[in-house]
Amino acid sequence: MKRTIKTTLIILLVVFVVMQFIRPEKNISDVVPATDLIVVTKPPKEVQDILKTSCYDCHSNNTNYPWYSNVAPISYWISDHIKHGKGNLNFSEWDTYSVKKKAHKLEELTEEVEKHEMPLESYLRIHKDAKLSNEQIETLTNWANNLRFIHQLGVK
Numbered sequence: 001m002k003r004t005i006k007t008t009l010i011i012l013l014v015v016f017v018v019m020q021f022i023r024p025e026k027n028i029s030d031v032v033p034a035t036d037l038i039v040v041t042k043p044p045k046e047v048q049d050i051l052k053t054s055c056y057d058c059h060s061n062n063t064n065y066p067w068y069s070n071v072a073p074i075s076y077w078i079s080d081h082i083k084h085g086k087g088n089l090n091f092s093e094w095d096t097y098s099v100k101k102k103a104h105k106l107e108e109l110t111e112e113v114e115k116h117e118m119p120l121e122s123y124l125r126i127h128k129d130a131k132l133s134n135e136q137i138e139t140l141t142n143w144a145n146n147l148r149f150i151h152q153l154g155v156k
């Protein structure tokens with residue numbers, strides 16, 4: 001019995017070590033593209049801060065990685081969130097979206113944030129500063145609704 005426990009532990013350790021060599025590609029970019037949401041829409045500073053602190057890690061081409069993000073399997077999990085987050089909505093590529101798509105994404109943004117579904121719960125457990133107060137939710141959604149209205153009017 002004792003032997004099997006020991007063998008199992010050794011196998012697990014070997015698996016863990018081997019996993020460390022499989023590193024997902026990082027989402028890092030030094031350039032802020034001309035198509036970036038903040039560059040294009042120039043929101044007020046409070047809105048910029050909210051977006052950068054609470055959303056950009058998963059919804060842009062540049063993530064601020066914490067140290068433990070290098071440890072597998074956490075690294076796989078983070079990489080997966082970024083891939084899915086960016087795949088659905090990438091603020092770095094905002095201006096490549098059609099006016100209709102922009103309006104639709106802004107509507108979803110308001111919905112997700114009001115329902116407390118974004119930022120993801122698992123992310124908030126570690127990034128306390130990313131948690132949005134009711135006031136921040138209002139600031140963000142008011143801004144998004146105004147912008148959506150402008151798009152829907154077809155002005156821009």
Ligand code: HEC
Nearest residue numbers: 054055057058081084085088089108109112118119120123
């Ligand atoms: C930890 C990563 C992470 C953070 C931080 C995050 N998101 Fe997301 N977001 C995702 C993932 C993953 C999806 C896609 C799967 C899902 O809907 O759960 C998503 C989906 C969305 C969608 C739906 C897009 C669509 O087309 O369906 C919106 C809108 C959104 N996020 C807005 C935000 C906003 C606004 C913030 C900041 C307040 C934010 N997210 C923060 C990971 C994140």
